[in-house]
Amino acid sequence: MNKYILGGAGVFIVVGVFFFTSRSELWTTTTNDAGIFGSNDTTTNLVVYTNDGFNPAELTVKAGTEVTFLNQSDIKMWMASAPHPTHTLYPDFDEKTYVTKGGSYSFTFNKVGTHSYHNHMQLGKYGKIIVE
Ligand SMILES: [Cu+2]
Incomplete structure (x- = not known):
């Protein structure tokens, strides 16, 4: 029982990290497109x-x-x-x-x-x- 809960938490963390990483990549790309002077x-x-x-x-x-x-x-x-x-x-x-x-x-x-x-x-x- 505990094993399943632990496994579930692991998957949750992996998905969470992936989601966070892809989001920050998106954010970085947007910043680069805009350039340091805004447009x-x-x-x-x-x-x-x-x-x-x-x-x-x-x-x-x-x-x-x-x-x-x-x-x-x-x-x-x-x-x-x-x-x-x-x-x-x-x-x-x-x-x-x-x-x-x-x-x-x-x-x-x-x-x-x-x-x-x-x-x-x-x-x-x-x-x-x-x-x-
Ligand atoms: Cu001069």
């Missing part, structure tokens, strides 16, 4: 800065679009428009400080045109945002 729309407006530079180095967006620059390099990242060091091409587009690895800077591009930028902390890494 597919915003992930396309992401520029990642690595030790090799900006990726994508050239991005075209519509006026009023927010672009996020994510620092995944080992270098400090200070986003600013050309030219260095005055940043007069698009003075508003100037982080005025820096973020380290894992940090990000978001800016809403309202001005139509080609906005060349660079990492103010490491000259030689360039990119451009084309606003239509």
Whole structure:
């Protein structure tokens, strides 16, 4: 009698673990689809800065679009428009400080045109945002 109760409990636990595992897999998949910035729309407006530079180095967006620059390099990242060091091409587009690895800077591009930028902390890494 006790043997049957124990066996029943075992099956219950196995089913329970399976159910829990499949549920958490479902949850993980949903999170990955949504991306760290919430939706597919915003992930396309992401520029990642690595030790090799900006990726994508050239991005075209519509006026009023927010672009996020994510620092995944080992270098400090200070986003600013050309030219260095005055940043007069698009003075508003100037982080005025820096973020380290894992940090990000978001800016809403309202001005139509080609906005060349660079990492103010490491000259030689360039990119451009084309606003239509
Ligand atoms: Cu600069």
